[in-house]
Amino acid sequence: MAGSTVTRAQLSEAVYQEVGLSRNESADLVEGVLNEISDTLVRGESVKISSFGSFSVRQKGERKGRNPKTGEEVPIKPRRVLVFRASNVLKQRINTSLNPPAGNGEDSSGTI
Amino acid sequence: MTKSELIIRLAEKNPHLYQRDVERIVSTVFDEVSAALSRGDRVELRGFGAFSVKNRDSRTGRNPRTGETVFVARKSVPFFKVGKDLRIRLNTPQV
Numbered sequence: 180m181a182g183s184t185v186t187r188a189q190l191s192e193a194v195y196q197e198v199g200l201s202r203n204e205s206a207d208l209v210e211g212v213l214n215e216i217s218d219t220l221v222r223g224e225s226v227k228i229s230s231f232g233s234f235s236v237r238q239k240g241e242r243k244g245r246n247p248k249t250g251e252e253v254p255i256k257p258r259r260v261l262v263f264r265a266s267n268v269l270k271q272r273i274n275t276s277l278n279p280p281a282g283n284g285e286d287s288s289g290t291i
Numbered sequence: 292m293t294k295s296e297l298i299i300r301l302a303e304k305n306p307h308l309y310q311r312d313v314e315r316i317v318s319t320v321f322d323e324v325s326a327a328l329s330r331g332d333r334v335e336l337r338g339f340g341a342f343s344v345k346n347r348d349s350r351t352g353r354n355p356r357t358g359e360t361v362f363v364a365r366k367s368v369p370f371f372k373v374g375k376d377l378r379i380r381l382n383t384p385q386v
Binding site (some may be wrong): 182183184185186187189190193194197198200205208209211212213215216217219220221222224225226227228229230231232234236258259260261263265269270272273274276277278 | 292293294297300301304305308312313315316317319320321322323324325327328329330331332333334335336337338339340342344346364365366367368369370371373377378380381382385
């Protein structure tokens with residue numbers, strides 16, 4: 180369970196390896212995918228990617244917040260937030276790969 | 292917008308590419324993100340957002356119907372945090 184970070188560079192490289200376009204064009208297309216998703220969300224439309232997950236925009240109403248440092252009450256304006264819901268396929272893939280069910284040592288004694 | 296609509300829109304903007312290639316590009320992007328998360332890696336796409344995995348410890352839960360205690364195994368769940376630029380765009384009135 181390493182802690183490395185994947186960025187646009189690795190995504191572009193994968194597209195380059197997989198599709199055989201130039202490196203530059205691969206990078207442009209990765210950007211194109213992200214832009215298309217962003218533009219759709221900004222229009223308020225949700226984006227559903229099967230076996231990956233869905234992105235949707237949720238409208239939040241105004242509420243009172245508090246500055247935790249000063250205790251001062253500040254209004255939090257109505258705003259739009261982005262919510263990602265991973266698909267069950269993705270959740271399961273991540274979970275089985277990071278917490279393999281085989282040899283579940285702690286499981287056996289866990290039930291009280 | 293679904294994945295297939297995303298492919299169509301992208302293909303329209305890139306008329307020099309075969310739709311088959313656009314499909315592979317889109318699939319590759321999501322496959323890479325999924326693979327990274329399955330390794331426990333983080334995926335950081337500046338301006339768009341970051342995907343990461345959060346670990347939930349094992350715990351003893353309760354079946355709310357029967358009140359019975361049950362062991363809930365440790366699990367890892369994917370998480371997405373929206374990037375700054377996109378968050379600002381979501382809250383900027385459109386022209």
